Amino acid sequence: MRIIPVALIPGDGIGPEVVAEAQRVLDQVARMSGRFRFQYRSFDWSCQYYLAHGKMMPDDGLKILQDFEAIFLGAVGFPPVPDHVSLWGLLLPIRREFDQYVNLRPVKLLRGIESPLREVAPGEIDFIVIRENTEGEYSNSGGRLRQGTPQEVVVQNAVFTRYGTERVIRYAFERAVHSRQHVTSATKSNGLNFSMPFWDEVFRSVGQAYPQVKQELYHIDALAAYFVTRPKSFDVVVASNLFGDILTDLGGAITGGIGIAPSANINPEKRYPSMFEPVHGSAPDIAGRGIANPIGQIWTGALMLEHFGLMAEAELLIDAIEATLLDGVKTPDLGGRHTTRDVTDHIIQRLTA
Amino acid sequence: MRIIPVALIPGDGIGPEVVAEAQRVLDQVARMSGRFRFQYRSFDWSCQYYLAHGKMMPDDGLKILQDFEAIFLGAVGFPPVPDHVSLWGLLLPIRREFDQYVNLRPVKLLRGIESPLREVAPGEIDFIVIRENTEGEYSNSGGRLRQGTPQEVVVQNAVFTRYGTERVIRYAFERAVHSRQHVTSATKSNGLNFSMPFWDEVFRSVGQAYPQVKQELYHIDALAAYFVTRPKSFDVVVASNLFGDILTDLGGAITGGIGIAPSANINPEKRYPSMFEPVHGSAPDIAGRGIANPIGQIWTGALMLEHFGLMAEAELLIDAIEATLLDGVKTPDLGGRHTTRDVTDHIIQRLTA
Ligand SMILES: CC(C)[C@H](C(=O)O)[C@@H](O)C(=O)O
Ligand SMILES: CC(C)[C@H](C(=O)O)[C@@H](O)C(=O)O
Numbered sequence: 001m002r003i004i005p006v007a008l009i010p011g012d013g014i015g016p017e018v019v020a021e022a023q024r025v026l027d028q029v030a031r032m033s034g035r036f037r038f039q040y041r042s043f044d045w046s047c048q049y050y051l052a053h054g055k056m057m058p059d060d061g062l063k064i065l066q067d068f069e070a071i072f073l074g075a076v077g078f079p080p081v082p083d084h085v086s087l088w089g090l091l092l093p094i095r096r097e098f099d100q101y102v103n104l105r106p107v108k109l110l111r112g113i114e115s116p117l118r119e120v121a122p123g124e125i126d127f128i129v130i131r132e133n134t135e136g137e138y139s140n141s142g143g144r145l146r147q148g149t150p151q152e153v154v155v156q157n158a159v160f161t162r163y164g165t166e167r168v169i170r171y172a173f174e175r176a177v178h179s180r181q182h183v184t185s186a187t188k189s190n191g192l193n194f195s196m197p198f199w200d201e202v203f204r205s206v207g208q209a210y211p212q213v214k215q216e217l218y219h220i221d222a223l224a225a226y227f228v229t230r231p232k233s234f235d236v237v238v239a240s241n242l243f244g245d246i247l248t249d250l251g252g253a254i255t256g257g258i259g260i261a262p263s264a265n266i267n268p269e270k271r272y273p274s275m276f277e278p279v280h281g282s283a284p285d286i287a288g289r290g291i292a293n294p295i296g297q298i299w300t301g302a303l304m305l306e307h308f309g310l311m312a313e314a315e316l317l318i319d320a321i322e323a324t325l326l327d328g329v330k331t332p333d334l335g336g337r338h339t340t341r342d343v344t345d346h347i348i349q350r351l352t353a
Numbered sequence: 354m355r356i357i358p359v360a361l362i363p364g365d366g367i368g369p370e371v372v373a374e375a376q377r378v379l380d381q382v383a384r385m386s387g388r389f390r391f392q393y394r395s396f397d398w399s400c401q402y403y404l405a406h407g408k409m410m411p412d413d414g415l416k417i418l419q420d421f422e423a424i425f426l427g428a429v430g431f432p433p434v435p436d437h438v439s440l441w442g443l444l445l446p447i448r449r450e451f452d453q454y455v456n457l458r459p460v461k462l463l464r465g466i467e468s469p470l471r472e473v474a475p476g477e478i479d480f481i482v483i484r485e486n487t488e489g490e491y492s493n494s495g496g497r498l499r500q501g502t503p504q505e506v507v508v509q510n511a512v513f514t515r516y517g518t519e520r521v522i523r524y525a526f527e528r529a530v531h532s533r534q535h536v537t538s539a540t541k542s543n544g545l546n547f548s549m550p551f552w553d554e555v556f557r558s559v560g561q562a563y564p565q566v567k568q569e570l571y572h573i574d575a576l577a578a579y580f581v582t583r584p585k586s587f588d589v590v591v592a593s594n595l596f597g598d599i600l601t602d603l604g605g606a607i608t609g610g611i612g613i614a615p616s617a618n619i620n621p622e623k624r625y626p627s628m629f630e631p632v633h634g635s636a637p638d639i640a641g642r643g644i645a646n647p648i649g650q651i652w653t654g655a656l657m658l659e660h661f662g663l664m665a666e667a668e669l670l671i672d673a674i675e676a677t678l679l680d681g682v683k684t685p686d687l688g689g690r691h692t693t694r695d696v697t698d699h700i701i702q703r704l705t706a
Contacts, residue, residue, distance in 0.1 A: 083543035084550055092544075116581055118471045142511075142547035152515035156548035158495075162505035190436035191445075191595065194495035195509035197437055221602035224577060228469055228606040242544065246599060249574035253581040 001037060004308060007068040007273070008042040012086075013282025014292035015046075015074025021344040022072070022297040025317070028348050029305070033313045041068070047078035047086050056089030062097050070304055071275040074297065075282035088140065091277075096134050098272035100265035101164065102171050103131035103244060104303070105279065107231075107251030110260070110318075112325025113334070117254055120231065125255055127234035128179075130172040131244025133265055135164045136195075138241045160195050160240070165202045171268060172238035173210045182214040182235035183207070186223050186243040199240065224250055252279055259293035259333040262300035264307060276304040290339045293331040295321055298347065320350040354390060357661060360421040360626070361395040365439075366635025367645035368399075368427025374647040374697040375425070378670070379654045381701050386666045394421070400431035400439050409442030415450050423657055424628040427650065428635035441493065444630075449487050451625035453618035454517065455524050456484035456597060457656070458632065460584075460604030463613070463671075465678025466687070470607055473584065478608055480587035481532075483525040484597025486618055488517045489548075491594045513548050513593070518555045524621060525591035526563045535567040535588035536560070539576050539596040552593065577603055605632055612646035612686045615653040617660060629657045643692045646684040648674055651700065673703040 008023070010016035023040065030037050043064075045057040056076075058064070065071060071094065077086050094100070109115050109125040142156040169185070176183045185203045189196040200217055207215045218226065220243045226233070227250045239247055252258035261279035278296030286292055299321060305314040329346040330336025338346075361376070363369035376393065383390050396417075398410040409429075411417070418424060424447065430439050447453070462468050462478040495509040522538070529536045538556045542549040553570055560568045571579065573596045579586070580603045592600055605611035614632035631649030639645055652674060658667040682699040683689025691699075 077543075082550075084546040087543045088546060114471075116471055117469055118467075119469065138544045140546060144547060144551060150515055152551070154513045154548050154551040156511040156513075156545050158509045158511070160507045160509075162503055188595070188598075190430075190440045191491045191598065192509050193437040193441060193493060194497060195507050197435075198497060198505070198507040221598045222611075224599050225602040225606035225611060228581060228603065229610065242541070245541075245544065245574045246577050249578040250581065250603075253578035257582065258575075258578060 002035060002308075003037050003039050004070065005068045006038045006040050006304075007065050007071045008040050009045055009071060009073045009090075010042065011074040011076040011282060012046045012048065012078035013075055013284045013287040015076070015282055017287070017290070017292050017340055018278070018294045018297035019072065019074040021294040021340055022301045024344055025298050025347055025351070026301045028351055029313050029317055032316070032351065033310065035313070036308065036310060045090055046076065047081040050081050050086065050089065056086055062093065065094065065098070065273060068273045070307065071273050072301070072304060073275055073277040075278070075280065077282045078284055092138065092140075094275055095265050098267055098275070099134060100267045100272070100274055101132065101134045101168055102264075102266040102268055103133040104264045104266055105129045105131065105244075105248040105251065106262060106303075107234075107248070107255055109255045110325055111322040112327075113256035113260070115254055115256065117228065117231065120254070125231045127237060128175065129237045129239060129244055129248050129251060130168060130175065131239055131248060132164065132168040132241050134241075136160055136241035158192075158195050158242075160198060162202060165199060166206055169203055169206045169238055172236050173206060173213055176213050176236040177210065180235040181212055182216075184216045184218065184223070184234055184237045186220045186237065186239035186247065187217050188220045188243075190219065195240075203238075220246070223247065227251060227254060248279055257333055258296070259331070260295045260299065262296055262303050264300070264303040266307065274307055276300045276307075290341065291332050292340050293333050294340050294344050298344070316351065320347045323350040354388060355661075356390050356392050357423065358421045359391045359393050359657075360418050360424045361393050362398055362424060362426045362443075363395065364427040364429040364635060365399045365401065365431035366428055366637045366640040368429070368635055370640070370643070370645050370693055371631070371647045371650035372425065372427040374693055375650040375654045377697055378651050378700055378704070381704055382658070382666050382670055385669070385704065386663065388666070389661065389663060398443055399429065400434040403434050403439065403442065409439055415446065418447065418451070418626060421626045423660065424626050425654070425657060426628055426630040428631070428633065430635045431637055445491065445493075447628055448618050451620055451628070452487060453620045453625070453627055454485065454487045454521055455617075455619040455621055456486040457617045457619055458482045458484065458597075458601040458604065459615060459656075460587075460601070460608055462608045463678055464675040465680075466609035466613070468607055468609065470581065470584065473607070478584045480590060481528065482590045482592060482597055482601050482604060483521060483528065484592055484601060485517065485521040485594050487594075489513055489594035511545075511548050513551060515555060518552060519559055522556055522559045522591055525589050526559060526566055529566050529589040530563065533588040534565055536569070537576070537587055537590045538568075538570045539573045539590065539592035539600065540570050541573045541596075543572065548593075556591075573599070576600065580604060580607060601632060610686055611649070612684070613648045613652065615649055615656050617653070617656040619660065627660055629653045629660075643694065644685050645693050646686050647693050647697050651697070669704065673700045676703040
């Protein structure tokens with residue numbers, strides 16, 4: 001049996017609630033599988049930690065994490081700590097230092113979920129977004145001149161490298177080869193006239209090695225609109241850091257809300273641990289009330305299983321999630337009246353049924 | 354009677370087709386009103402022009418336009434001229450040199466149009482997006498190092514000034530004061546950690562002068578999702594250049610497609626001409642076939658009427674557009690079988706009915 005060391009970072013707000021529930025589910029999957037076990041160690045790094053220590057994690061935080069094969073994270077962010085502090089102190093350094101250059105986010109309408117889109121039935125939306133996760137618009141580079149004066153000028157630099165752009169686009173093509181042979185790239189070469197013409201060049205040049213794969217480019221504004229007007233037409237969508245961020249929240253919206261959407265931050269070479277976190281945030285407004293939707297975190301657990309090649313286990317888990325939704329066991333964000341715990345209990349029951 | 358000099362730039366693709374139709378409609382409105390007349394002069398600046406002259410407009414193009422009170426533009430862009438060439442050679446210089454810092458885009462579900470969103474009925478989506486139009490992410494600033502090599506690095510700079518940010522946010526608040534007292538601002542202060550914390554500071558500081566106005570900030574990813582999950586909750590949305598671009602296409606998508614959505618590029622001080630152009634592009638795939646939807650261009654004409662204080666005339670025109678849609682006279686993009694000309698004829702008939 002394979003023992004897989006996993007670092008837990010429950011984080012803030014609803015993070016600890018949904019991580020605990022996801023753990024219960026994953027443990028049940030492990031028991032049933034017999035092929036693996038997750039060995040957890042939990043870290044209290046969070047905004048709470050920041051208020052006590054003046055930093056989001058200890059100075060050797062990344063070094064500590066390096067001994068794990070995966071990081072299973074809830075959500076980070078809680079007032080009064082400003083977002084850009086909490087994120088650049090924890091989440092974003094992990095993504096970058098561990099070279100998790102692929103942010104993989106399925107956009108899939110589960111059975112039992114009604115899309116807000118009129119013409120869409122369950123099963124009809126099923127694609128993935130591959131988001132670049134280590135550079136681009138989230139460069140942490142820029143500055144403010146004459147701060148606070150009427151003459152203030154603020155610069156934010158987006159930094160793209162051929163190295164970083166090529167590898168994520170190649171990953172998207174490789175996924176498409178094992179999927180429906182179709183890659184759609186998000187651009188904005190008309191307005192962003194240095195970075196995006198470059199992105200398109202790389203897309204075209206990497207694409208030459210995949211003549212069998214259908215290749216399309218759309219400007220991000222049009223592509224966002226297409227997520228609403230023809231979401232059935234995608235297979236693999238590849239996008240820069242910021243564009244991928246926007247598209248995946250939108251992907252969440254058309255498939256039942258970001259309470260459900262899962263996400264994986266992957267270092268494909270497995271040189272560093274990968275991190276698994278739901279798309280949703282810490283939702284301070286509903287924290288502690290026992291009504292947070294655990295499905296985003298649990299589905300994220302399924303992505304972690306896939307990452308370790310546990311495909312049958314991942315499928316079993318997604319089937320149990322869908323069965324639970326079809327049974328109408330849902331938290332309030334999905335129009336239901338059930339608690340976080342009800343949903344988890346039902347998923348566990350469906351797993352064993 | 355007021356004579357208003359208007360420069361026409363029909364542009365490329367379907368641009369000339371829809372501009373000609375919109376002119377017929379506007380002339381009819383003028384005849385019925387008796388208060389004004391548009392005096393047109395037409396310019397053939399376009400990608401066609403570029404292929405002949407190596408530039409999108411003559412060197413003194415902007416100087417020529419300066420003598421007009423408005424520019425009525427169709428669409429720019431046609432293969433093989435790359436987008437970033439055609440836009441930075443015509444559209445974007447006009448927006449910037451004429452300091453059209455407000456890009457105003459209504460997001461309104463017209464009667465006769467079915468939203469792709471399940472829970473939305475006509476009349477229920479009705480808000481405007483105020484997009485910053487002269488700086489920010491569309492800075493035309495950046496560069497490429499070691500171009501074409503594996504070591505290539507590309508930088509795109511977003512440049513925000515307090516001057517530019519303050520004035521557009523203030524404009525949004527002023528609109529809200531005459532509307533439903535609610536401004537929503539698009540941010541991304543967590544990922545874009547120089548520009549967007551600054552944007553938020555300015556939003557909060559300008560907002561202090563408007564205590565009666567409800568003020569909200571959302572990250573662009575969440576806000577894009579809210580356009581789908583709760584589009585009825587907005588009044589005035591204010592956003593940077595890129596974020597406004599994405600949100601307005603999305604706004605088009607939830608209200609029946611960008612074939613309809615209008616847009617105004619306004620210099621509020623009227624020191625320079627303002628430019629009126631639909632949100633849609635030149636649609637090379639359907640150009641010349643007589644099936645382009647003229648409503649985006651015609652509704653854009655209504656925004657031009659409003660800009661000149663011709664409120665009753667604008668209202669009359671929008672009523673005629675809605676009547677036409679309710680009569681089921683629609684082009685193929687809206688599921689109809691009518692031609693560009695059918696739609697225009699019907700609008701003119703409804704105007705005079
Ligand atoms: C064509 C392009 C540069 C333009 C923009 O992004 O501003 C268009 O998308 C728009 O919204 O007017
Ligand atoms: C919290 C924020 C920095 C983050 C991002 O934009 O990457 C989040 O929106 C996400 O999508 O994971």
